[in-house]
Amino acid sequence: MKVKRYIVNALPEALPIIRSELGIDAVILNTKEIRVGGFLGMFGKKKMEVIAAIESNANAVPAVRKPTSAPKPAVSPAALSHFAAMVSSAASVSAEAAAPESGRLLEDAVPLKAHAVQPVISNRSGMENELINEIRDMKQWIQKMSKQQQLKTWPEPVQELYERLIDQEIELKWVDKLMAEVEERIQFLQGSQPDKRFVWQSARSVLNEWLKDFEGERIGEQTRVVHFVGPTGVGKTTSIAKLAAEQTLKAGRKVGFITSDTYRIAAVDQLRTYANILDVPLEVVFSPSEVTRAYKQLEDRELIFMDTAGRNFRHELSVSEVNSLLQSHDRSETYLVLSLTGRYRDMSAVAEHFVKYGIQSVLFTKQDETNAYGSILNLVMDYGLKPAYIAYGQTVPDDIMPFQTDSYVEKVLGAAGDE
Structure with a gap:
């Protein structure tokens, strides 16, 4: 040929x-x-x-x-x-x-x-x-x-930035786009070599500009129901316990639990243990028809957290089955829970199915178990999903915090630009 x-x-x-x-x-x-x-x-x-x-x-x-x-x-x-x-x-x-x-x-x-x-x-x-x-x-x-x-052919600081972005597992198309925008800022130096501080500051500025409209909000004061969906093993139940403890102990709200995760016996027991510790009621549902009954039992609660079963959500059928449990409510929110230790290819497949049902917010877990955070940026740029919370340990209720763009950008770029 x-x-x-x-x-x-x-x-x-x-x-x-x-x-x-x-x-x-x-x-x-x-x-x-x-x-x-x-x-x-x-x-x-x-x-x-x-x-x-x-x-x-x-x-x-x-x-x-x-x-x-x-x-x-x-x-x-x-x-x-x-x-x-x-x-x-x-x-x-x-x-x-x-x-x-x-x-x-x-x-x-x-x-x-x-x-x-x-x-x-x-x-x-x-x-x-x-x-x-x-x-x-x-x-x-x-x-x-x-x-x-x-x-x-690139100046050494630009090479270091590129290698840092690749090491953070950011998708190549977004790395190339970021590098192009950094290069446009370097041209104002009129031929002089950029130092590391300038290159890193340029990258920070670009990333903050990209993410400023995608920062998710915390659970609203008027929210009545919060649903949690996501694959098995990502830490949904522990994340629910952390947020429930925050709302109970810090915000003083009356909280209730609903779980449909009856595929794993241990999942119900785990949430029941948290419910006993926090002294909040728990309702278990086995089908979509029982959700209304569970809401009625918890009608005196100001905020209800609903756990769903972890499934293989790379298949749309499993997504649609879980979505049938998320009954319409004027004051409801739904968080897709994903682990930062997972492969982006798998996270992308899950996100692609859930965004079809209008889910816009993500709660990321296991930040303490990885040093690569590029998947957050990838999901924001590829699907417009808004990071709401970051969980980073097993301690309830401390090891969770709202997503903050500035803090995230610093983790992605590291401290190299401040040396």
Whole structure:
């Protein structure tokens, strides 16, 4: 397979060049906006990178040449875009993988097996899947190598910031966006090298700007019912006990408990133990039809905390089952409880299902068991979820606090910028 890279101002400029150089059977593998030129890898001009390919044993046929045999159907821009989108979904090619000169051929550092590439994809055959996997591997390799080269061009404090963000497990797309905004602030230095303090202060400013509208609120004084949902083992019951103790001992409110977590016998016993310690009533429900009865039993309570069963919420059916227990109430709130020790991929799958039901607030647990906090930022940026509380231990009621943007940003960036 012959693969070529083009740098143009806009995609339409690339199409005639590709047809002329590679022929009418060429396909576009990927398009991406990049920056070229600039100073120390920064302040470059925006261009469009286009990756095109042609089967190596196919003869390049210029678009103006008339075929002497039965012609193959011309590849329309729509078909090219369709295939490009399909391949792009597998992985994205890094912008800095090769020199920015237009038309430079990518070196065959990662070999590709020769397979015919069809311009219009109906059903993916085994051959097509194999080709897509090969392209994905090539892109990942190019992305890794190009990122290493790009890091070398950055000033040392900027490199340290990038490595810190990656270490915090922030998604690469948000790391790149943050670095771009930090670079824009550095340009005001007019060519002088930025020091670590300036770089960290710039990053703090950007993160605070991103998060300022997503800081969740504490349990409101007018709230009557608070629901807690989330996967098994994330600490829902302990978090309920902490907040209930806060509301009982500090706010002086009359609190009641409802639990539907009857899948685990220990879960009911655990909440019953907290209820006895705090001297608050507990109602156990086994189906949505019993929730109304539980509310009636607790009608003298000013605030009701409802625990739900931990399930595999990566599946929407489990989410819908739990949602049926969250009966409508004018003064209710629902917190999605997630552990900071979990993988972001799993947290994202859970969040994606719950946001469909209007859940907007998150309570994060086990902050004391990890040093990586990027998943909070990822959930805010990907789903618009609002962090409300952070829990960081087992002590009731002390080890929980409202989420504060300034404190969170300091944990993400660390103290390196103050050295």
